[in-house]
Amino acid sequence: MEIHWIQAQAPRRVLALVKHLGIEAELIEHDLMAGSMKHPDYAALNPNMKAPTLVDGDVALWEASAIMAYLCIRAGSDMWPAHHPAEQVQVLRWLSWNDCHWAPTIDAHYFEYIIKGHYGFGEPDLELLQSRQRDIAKYAGVLDGHLQGRDYVACERLTIADFQLASMATYWRQCHLPLGDYPNIVRWLDGLMRIAAWAEPWPGRAGL
Numbered sequence: 001m002e003i004h005w006i007q008a009q010a011p012r013r014v015l016a017l018v019k020h021l022g023i024e025a026e027l028i029e030h031d032l033m034a035g036s037m038k039h040p041d042y043a044a045l046n047p048n049m050k051a052p053t054l055v056d057g058d059v060a061l062w063e064a065s066a067i068m069a070y071l072c073i074r075a076g077s078d079m080w081p082a083h084h085p086a087e088q089v090q091v092l093r094w095l096s097w098n099d100c101h102w103a104p105t106i107d108a109h110y111f112e113y114i115i116k117g118h119y120g121f122g123e124p125d126l127e128l129l130q131s132r133q134r135d136i137a138k139y140a141g142v143l144d145g146h147l148q149g150r151d152y153v154a155c156e157r158l159t160i161a162d163f164q165l166a167s168m169a170t171y172w173r174q175c176h177l178p179l180g181d182y183p184n185i186v187r188w189l190d191g192l193m194r195i196a197a198w199a200e201p202w203p204g205r206a207g208l
Contacts, residue, residue: 009168030051045062093154099164102165113175137178169189170198
């Protein structure tokens with residue numbers, strides 16, 4: 001099995017899961033700035049020319065949530081409840097909510113403070129970040145309310161939904177994401193950081 005990755009948050013979820021589940025895989029890092037993901041061989045695996053991509057025999061799979069479900073099935077892990085349709089619905093709700101609402105709202109903070117600095121893309125666009133504050137408050141309120149009395153977002157245990165939702169918000173302090181007024185989110189994020197594979201998912205070194 002191969003996992004193709006760059007230092008960004010979608011690959012982070014997958015690398016953390018690989019490490020957490022103890023899956024044997026070749027982890028192949030790509031050079032974003034050198035354009036290695038635009039090479040025809042890679043584009044044949046992932047026509048989006050992005051990461052992550054999983055290759056397992058004849059299977060070439062892209063999109064982090066699908067890859068995480070695939071890895072759980074291979075490992076027999078209930079972090080994706082393959083044999084429990086009602087639990088799948090719970091997980092899918094939060095995967096969808098992340099992709100449609102949460103990640104698009106908070107991704108600017110991550111990009112402006114973390115990605116730009118790492119890749120030398122310039123200074124944070126503070127005007128852009130200011131325009132996101134109302135939506136951040138709206139969706140942080142939804143997540144914080146849901147996490148009241150809960151340690152995980154679905155199924156009362158760790159699932160791939162936790163990794164999906166937490167990835168953009170993991171470095172909320174470093175990227176000045178205004179989550180300090182949402183104690184349940186902060187408690188949940190800090191709790192995930194006690195999972196060794198989540199706290200340090202990058203192969204061989206610290207990363208984004």
